[in-house]
Amino acid sequence: MPRKKPSNKIVVQNYQCKSKYGYIWVSLDEPLHDIPNFPEAENPLFYQIHEFMEVWNCSGLRILENGLDNSHFSFVHRKTFGLENPAPAPARYEDTDTGFNMYSNVIVNNPGLQKNNLGIESKETTRYMEHNWFIPFGRRMKIQYPNGLIHTIITWATPINERQSLFVQFAFRNDEDCHPNVEDIIAWDRAVTNEDRCVLETTDWNTPLTSNEEFHMASDMPGIKMRRKISAMFSQFDNENRA
Known part of the structure; x- marks a missing residue:
C-alpha cells in the first residue's frame, strides 16, 4: 500500500x-459513431x-477494400473457394450514415472440408452476400x-502505425443444432484468411486516398467509395479546425 500521497505531476x-x-x-x-449493433x-x-487477433503488415484500407472486391476470389482464393472464372459478380450499393452496404450473389467452389462445414454436397454453391462497411476500417459480411445456413464474419483492422494493422475477426453462425465442428470452421476461415494476408502484405502500405494514383476496374468500386468517404471525413475535420 502506498504510504505517501501521489504527486500531482503523475497523470x-x-x-x-x-x-x-x-x-x-x-x-x-x-x-464519430457508436459500436455497430450486429443483429446476430x-x-x-x-x-x-472467436477466430483471429494478429498483426498484419499492411494498411487497414487494403484489408477492407480487398474483402469487398468480388474479382479477387478467382485469383487470391484459388486453393479454397475461388472459381477459375475471373468475371466478378455484379454488386448493388446503398450509402449509410456509417459507410455503405454492398449486395451480390457469388458462385464459389465447395471443396471437401467446406462441404462438411456447410452441409452442402455439391461441388459448387452460391453465396448470397451482404457487406456492411463501417468507416474507416470495419466490416460485417x-x-x-441455399440451405439457409448463415455465416457472418466481422472484420476490424485497427491501425498500429503507418505500416501495420491489428487484424481482428470473429463470426456468427446459425447451425448450432447441427452440432458443427467449430475447429473445422475456424480452420477453413484460417486458410481463406491466410490467402488474403499473403497478398495484402506485399502491397504498398502508403495507400492513396485519391482514385487517380492507381489503376482501377469495375470491381474496385468498393475501394473507391471507401476512399471518397474517408476523404470527406478528413475534409469535415479540416473545416471544423479552420472554423
Missing part, C-alpha cells in the same frame, strides 16, 4: 472504452466464434447459403 491518460462482443473497444478521441448477437439462433 495517466484515460480513454473511452466499452466491452462488446467479447472485446474491448477503445476510442482515442470523441467517437441478439438472435438466440446464432452463436459466436453476411454470407447466406
Whole structure:
C-alpha cells in the first residue's frame, strides 16, 4: 500500500472504452459513431466464434477494400473457394450514415472440408452476400447459403502505425443444432484468411486516398467509395479546425 500521497505531476491518460462482443473497444478521441449493433448477437439462433487477433503488415484500407472486391476470389482464393472464372459478380450499393452496404450473389467452389462445414454436397454453391462497411476500417459480411445456413464474419483492422494493422475477426453462425465442428470452421476461415494476408502484405502500405494514383476496374468500386468517404471525413475535420 502506498504510504505517501501521489504527486500531482503523475497523470495517466484515460480513454473511452466499452466491452462488446467479447472485446474491448477503445476510442482515442470523441467517437464519430457508436459500436455497430450486429443483429446476430441478439438472435438466440446464432452463436459466436472467436477466430483471429494478429498483426498484419499492411494498411487497414487494403484489408477492407480487398474483402469487398468480388474479382479477387478467382485469383487470391484459388486453393479454397475461388472459381477459375475471373468475371466478378455484379454488386448493388446503398450509402449509410456509417459507410455503405454492398449486395451480390457469388458462385464459389465447395471443396471437401467446406462441404462438411456447410452441409452442402455439391461441388459448387452460391453465396448470397451482404457487406456492411463501417468507416474507416470495419466490416460485417453476411454470407447466406441455399440451405439457409448463415455465416457472418466481422472484420476490424485497427491501425498500429503507418505500416501495420491489428487484424481482428470473429463470426456468427446459425447451425448450432447441427452440432458443427467449430475447429473445422475456424480452420477453413484460417486458410481463406491466410490467402488474403499473403497478398495484402506485399502491397504498398502508403495507400492513396485519391482514385487517380492507381489503376482501377469495375470491381474496385468498393475501394473507391471507401476512399471518397474517408476523404470527406478528413475534409469535415479540416473545416471544423479552420472554423
